[in-house]
């Protein structure tokens with residue numbers, strides 16, 4: 527996340543909250559502390575808090591609060607929430623953990639909360655740290671940006687939200703009502719059961735917004751379909767020449783890496799990969815033969831790894847989907863030779879490559895919703 531952009535994020539949030547609270551100033555005595563601060567005063571207060579906000583964010587990035595399929599980092603998520611809660615108390619807020627220590631509830635003051643700000647402390651897994659130009663849990667600052675998993679989604683906005691509230695306190699402004707920050711930890715698996723618990727506990731204010739990944743606020747989260755696609759004649763499913771097909775790390779991110787194993791003519795396969803790569807330089811392929819690193823590969827088996835570019839699932843056009851490129855390469859280059867050519871495996875590869883990988887606006891699925 528670019529720290530300059532982040533600065534405007536923080537200032538924008540502080541300004542937005544002040545506007546929300548402005549109704550109170552109109553009704554109240556206009557003492558020196560009740561005058562709407564000037565933009566310059568807000569900016570100066572933001573600048574004063576910035577170094578501390580940046581170092582808090584760096585620490586939070588270093589905690590591996592990953593949401594994976596088995597929720598194996600649950601304790602790390604709790605640890606991060608404890609650290610965030612402790613920082614919140616230092617900023618003068620009250621903070622506690624609820625929902626089996628998987629949600630932090632942070633109240634700006636002791637007024638009843640009228641606005642809730644939803645943020646999440648969990649991040650998607652890192653498939654291959656080697657692909658990162660700066661280590662994913664480092665929080666390093668380089669080239670004018672803070673680097674790391676969650677820097678923009680969504681630990682940066684947690685820091686921006688809390689420090690925006692701190693800036694309002696610094697300015698001596700009293701808001702019309704309380705602000706509650708709700709920090710969840712199961713956003714990235716799109717289950718959101720933690721927020722359900724918050725609602726069941728009666729802790730959710732009547733109105734609010736999410737500060738998630740993009741400035742200034744997200745007013746509508748993306749939707750999604752979880753679909754299982756099957757092909758009718760699966761009699762040959764066990765006779766395909768491909769196996770161990772894997773790809774992606776989370777359902778809401780663009781798969782940046784995919785691999786499969788292929789049995790057959792390895793020279794032909796290597797030629798096919800080169801040919802495809804010439805036409806699609808945006809995706810890289812690695813070929814691995816049986817050797818010391820892959821001792822379980824058969825002598826006539828080849829592992830093909832496709833490397834694209836991961837990104838957020840809400841912007842499928844912003845990355846390069848490794849799974850669909852791998853599928854299209856295998857299907858279009860005829861690597862399922864002989865008996866496999868007209869198999870369910872071949873048709874599923876074609877579907878993945880041409881229909882799912884063919885477009886990101888629904889055109890290849892026949893459901894496009896706008897005119898080109």
Ligand SMILES: [Zn+2]
Pocket residue numbers: 646679680713738739
């Ligand atoms: Zn998010």
